Structure formats: C-alpha cells, structure tokens
Amino acid sequence: xxxxxxxxxxxxxxxxxxxxxxxxxxxxxxxxxxxxxxxxxxxxxxxxxxxxxxxxxxxxxxxxxxxxxxxxxxxxxxxxxxxxxxxxxxxxxxxxxxxxxxxxxxxxxxxxxxxxxxxxxxxxxxxxxxxxxxxxxxxxxxxxxxxxxxxxxxxxxxxxxxxxxxxxxxxxxxxxxxxxxxxxxxxxxxxxxxxxxxxxxxxxxxxxxxxxxxxxxxxxxxxxxxxxxxxxxxxxxxxxxxxxxxxxxxxxxxxxxxxxxxxxxxxxxxxxxxxxxxxxxxxxxxxxxxxxxxxxxxxxxxxxxxxxxxxxxxxxxxxxxxxxxxxxxxxxxxxxxxxxxxxxxxxxxxxxxxxxxxxxxxxxxxxxxxxxxxxxxxxxx
Ligand SMILES: Nc1ncnc2c1ncn2[C@@H]1O[C@H](COP(=O)(O)OP(=O)(O)OP(=O)(O)O)[C@@H](O)[C@H]1O
Ligand SMILES: [Mg+2]
Numbered sequence: 001x002x003x004x005x006x007x008x009x010x011x012x013x014x015x016x017x018x019x020x021x022x023x024x025x026x027x028x029x030x031x032x033x034x035x036x037x038x039x040x041x042x043x044x045x046x047x048x049x050x051x052x053x054x055x056x057x058x059x060x061x062x063x064x065x066x067x068x069x070x071x072x073x074x075x076x077x078x079x080x081x082x083x084x085x086x087x088x089x090x091x092x093x094x095x096x097x098x099x100x101x102x103x104x105x106x107x108x109x110x111x112x113x114x115x116x117x118x119x120x121x122x123x124x125x126x127x128x129x130x131x132x133x134x135x136x137x138x139x140x141x142x143x144x145x146x147x148x149x150x151x152x153x154x155x156x157x158x159x160x161x162x163x164x165x166x167x168x169x170x171x172x173x174x175x176x177x178x179x180x181x182x183x184x185x186x187x188x189x190x191x192x193x194x195x196x197x198x199x200x201x202x203x204x205x206x207x208x209x210x211x212x213x214x215x216x217x218x219x220x221x222x223x224x225x226x227x228x229x230x231x232x233x234x235x236x237x238x239x240x241x242x243x244x245x246x247x248x249x250x251x252x253x254x255x256x257x258x259x260x261x262x263x264x265x266x267x268x269x270x271x272x273x274x275x276x277x278x279x280x281x282x283x284x285x286x287x288x289x290x291x292x293x294x295x296x297x298x299x300x301x302x303x304x305x306x307x308x309x310x311x312x313x314x315x316x317x318x319x320x321x322x323x324x325x326x327x328x329x330x331x332x333x334x335x336x337x338x339x340x341x342x343x344x345x346x347x348x349x350x351x352x353x354x355x356x357x358x359x360x361x362x363x364x365x366x367x368x369x370x371x372x373x374x375x376x377x378x379x380x381x
Contacts, residue, residue, distance in 0.1 A: 003069030005032045008039055011067035015059045018052040023060060033214045037071035038180075038222075039064050040214040045077060053077055072180055074217055076113075076249075113251035116220055119153070121253040121365050122231045123284065126276070128268025130237035133289035134258045135163045136335045137325065137354075141256065141287075142232040143342035144351075144358025146189055150229035153184065153191040157246055158236040159215050162196030169338025173197055174223075181224040188343040191228065193219045212242050216249050230365070239271040247279050253365060254284040256322065261288055261309035269310065273317050284364040285320035286310050287357055290327035320364060323357040325350070 009032070015023045023029065023043070030042040043060065045053045057077050064073035116122065125138035135158070146152045156164035165171070168187030174197050175183045184191035195215060225231070233250060236243060247255070255276040259269035273283050288310035293302045304327060314321040325331070331350055334341050341350040 003037055003039075003067060004034055007067050007069065008032050008034060008041075008064055011063050011070075012060060015056060015063050017056060018049070023056070035214065037069055038214075038218070039067075039070055039073045040075075040217060042076040042213070050077055072222065074214075074221060076213075076217070113249065115251055116225060116231070118227045119225055119231050120229045122155075122233060122250055123361065123365070124157075124233045124235050124247065124250065124252050124255040124276075124281070125258060126235040126243070126247075126255055126272050127237055127258045127265075128239050128271040128275075129259070129265050132237075132258050132260045132265055133325070134237065135167055135234050136331065136340075137256075137258045137287055137289055137357075138232055138234040139164065139167045139335070139340050140342045140351075140354040141358055141361065142190055142230075143188060143340055144355040145230050145232070145362060147342065147346070147355055148358055148362055150362070151227060152189075153225050153228045153231040154187065154193070155219055155231055155233045155250075156192070156194030156196060157216055157219070157233050157250070159195045159212065160236050162194045164192060164194045164234055165196040166338055167335055167340060168192060170194075170197070177224050181222050184223050184225060188340070191225060193223045195219065212245055213249055216246055220250060230362075239268070239275045244275060244279065247276060247281060252276075252281045254282045254361075256284050256361060257286045257319075258289050259286060259310045259313070260290045260305050261303075261307050262305040263309065265305075266309050266313045269313060270317065273319060283317075283319045284361055285322035286314040286317075287322045288324045291324035293327045296329055320360070322360045322364075323353060325353055325357075 009024045012023045017023060017026045017028070028043050028045060030044060032039065032041040043053060043057055054077065057075050061073045061075045064070055064075065125134055125141065127134045139154070142152050142154050154164055154168075156162045164187075168190075170185045170187050170192060172185065174185055174193070177183050182193070184193045185197060186192065233252070235246060255272075257269050257272045259265045269286060273286075276283050288307070290305060291310075292307040293304045294300070295302070307324070311321045311324075328350060330345070330348070331341055334344060341348060342354045345351055
C-alpha cells in the first residue's frame with residue numbers, strides 16, 4: 001500500500017506538543033513530503049522552545065516510522081528567528097570536534113542541526129556568483145585535504161546543476177545498503193554523493209522549497225558516509241532563499257567563499273560572506289580563483305581580472321585569505337575531463353596551490369571559532 005500524507009497525519013495524532021495538543025493540530029508542521037515511502041517534514045517552533053520540542057520530534061519520527069508502508073522518516077526541528085532576537089546557542093562541543101578529526105556521534109545540541117554521525121567537520125564551498133570555479137575549487141580542495149591524510153567525503157549540494165560526477169569522472173548509480181541507506185560512490189579515494197547519480201543528466205530539475213530540503217537531508221543523512229574527518233559540500237551558486245535554506249539545513253562548521261578578482265564577482269562574494277554570517281556559520285576564508293594568467297607558451301603572467309581583489313576584500317571583511325589559483329588551461333582541461341589536477345598531476349604547480357589552500361582550511365577548522373555549535377536557526381524557504 002502506498003503511504004500518503006493522510007496516513008502520516010493519522011499516525012501523528014497520538015504525538016502531543018509540549019502543551020498537549022495533537023501534533024497535526026498544533027499548526028507547527030511544515031509541508032509533509034512523502035516519496036517512495038520516505039517521509040520528511042519539519043516542526044517549526046520558537047527558538048526558545050527547542051529543548052522542550054526535541055522529545056516531540058523524536059516521538060514524531062518514531063510514530064511515522066510505525067505507519068504501515070513508511071520506509072524511513074526524517075523530522076527536523078526548525079526555529080524562526082524573530083527580528084532582532086539573538087541567535088540561540090547550544091553548549092560548546094568539546095575542542096576535539098574542532099580539529100576536524102573528532103567525529104560527531106548522535107544528535108547535536110537541542111534544536112540545532114543534528115550532527116551527521118561519524119562525520120567530523122562539514123564545510124561548504126560557495127560563491128555568490130555562478131561560474132567562478134566553485135566546483136573546481138571544491139573538488140581540488142577536497143583532494144588536497146585527502147592528501148593531508150584526512151578521510152574526505154564530497155556532497156554535491158548543487159541540485160540544480162550537479163557537476164561533481166563529471167569533475168570526478170564517476171559513472172553509475174549508488175547501491176542501496178541495508179537499512180535503506182545509499183552507499184556513496186568513490187571518487188579518487190573520497191566518498192561522493194550527488195543528485196547527479198540519481199537523475200539523468202538531461203533532466204531539467206525544478207525544485208520547490210520542501211523538496212530542496214528533502215533532497216539535501218536525504219543525501220546528508222541517508223547515505224552511509226561512515227567515518228569522515230571532513231565533508232566538502234559544493235553549493236549551488238547564489239545567495240537566495242534556496243542557498244540560505246541549504247546553508248541552514250547542513251550542520252556546517254565553516255564556509256569557503258570562491259571569487260574571481262573583478263569587482264562584480266567581489267560584490268557577490270561579499271553577499272556570500274554575509275549569508276553565512278547571517279546563519280552563524282564561520283567563514284573560513286576566501287579563495288581567489290582565476291587570479292592571474294600565466295601564458296602556457298611564454299610563461300608571461302597577466303592579471304586579466306585585476307589580480308588581488310579577493311585578498312583586499314577578505315581584509316576588508318575581516319575574514320582570512322586562503323590563496324590564489326591561477327587561470328590555467330590545464331586546470332580547465334583536466335577539470336572538465338574528470339581528471340582534477342590534485343589527483344592526476346600531484347607534483348604540478350596547481351596541485352601545490354590547492355594543497356596549500358587545503359592546509360589553511362584544515363588549520364582554520366582547528367582555530368578558535370571552529371568548536372562553535374552548528375547553526376541553530378532555520379527559516380523555511
Ligand atoms: N583556475 C581555473 N583555470 C581555468 N579554468 C578554470 C579554473 N577554475 C574553473 N575553471 C573552469 O571554469 C568553468 C566553471 O568552473 P566551475 O564549474 O568549477 O564553476 P562553478 O562556480 O562551480 O559554476 P556553477 O556556478 O555553474 O556551479 C569550468 O569549465 C572550469 O573548468
Ligand atoms: Mg558548480
């Protein structure tokens with residue numbers, strides 16, 4: 001029997017809010033998304049009341065799982081920040097977790113995005129503007145972290161235009177494992193998940209708010225990531241509602257902003273920094289991509305986009321500057337052929353640049369702000 005919204009709501013009748021109201025009548029439920037027996041929804045509560053609601057969330061999940069036909073249930077607590085209210089903060093996790101080596105186990109702080117069990121630090125690679133080389137940077141940064149001896153996973157959160165399968169030359173579909181989890185694919189020794197593995201390349205993807213949430217939570221929580229030191233998340237371009245929701249949906253330890261040096265891209269990079277600050281995710285730094293051009297024939301360097309803009313912007317915004325990646329034919333050719341430079345030309349100059357950036361990211365993760373709890377505030381898109 002195919003399970004639907006009505007069955008889920010009926011199953012929730014017995015779950016009561018802290019005030020004793022049956023959940024379906026509490027007015028706090030988001031849209032209920034049911035897909036192939038998998039159920040997703042969120043309970044939207046006051047930021048101050050999240051502790052009281054956590055047992056309700058758990059009970060709701062258990063009740064939905066007990067509904068015949070339900071394969072899995074994922075219920076998130078979301079809290080809307082009232083204007084001017086200070087962000088809710090949970091207890092500080094132990095410093096070990098900050099090193100990117102400590103592995104989160106079990107649920108995170110009440111009301112926060114629960115940690116992904118076994119996954120140390122999750123970092124987003126983002127930009128305000130499209131096409132600045134975010135995915136290329138994300139892939140090579142992840143490989144650089146792998147070369148530093150870390151266990152690395154990659155989550156392609158660009159559900160509108162997934163490019164990680166191509167950049168890592170991964171074909172095929174992930175298999176289902178026991179417990180209905182998906183086995184991540186392997187890309188150069190990293191565990192990788194992308195919506196691109198699940199849909200045809202040509203399929204135009206139209207996502208509505210709750211679907212964005214469920215796609216991301218599914219890739220994050222219904223994949224057997226195992227034990228990872230770091231997960232690198234390739235974000236979709238932009239700083240709109242969808243990106244904001246994603247930034248809030250994933251329990252991020254930090255964000256890396258990619259920008260090209262010209263003014264227009266920098267304005268967007270500033271928006272990117274602003275977006276993460278707004279959701280209390282520390283910005284680990286800015287990478288200047290396509291920073292300068294070295295002629296492959298004569299070796300002469302030209303600053304096509306006025307090199308150095310991102311470094312100045314980082315200084316202005318008070319965030320670290322992580323490094324400059326040149327605009328180079330090899331990077332583009334290798335990237336587009338699924339042969340990222342860090343993996344396929346590890347002794348070359350570009351791999352060195354990415355590894356240096358990776359080392360700075362790793363160090364930033366172990367810095368003073370790294371132990372901060374995951375963001376608490378989620379506003380539904
Ligand atoms: N440093 C570089 N040198 C040369 N080419 C590059 C460099 N960085 C990225 N590119 C190329 O630029 C194009 C866009 O890069 P990429 O897909 O990584 O950008 P993006 O910001 O992820 O784009 P989108 O916004 O569409 O997700 C690709 O063809 C890529 O190979
Ligand atoms: Mg991209």
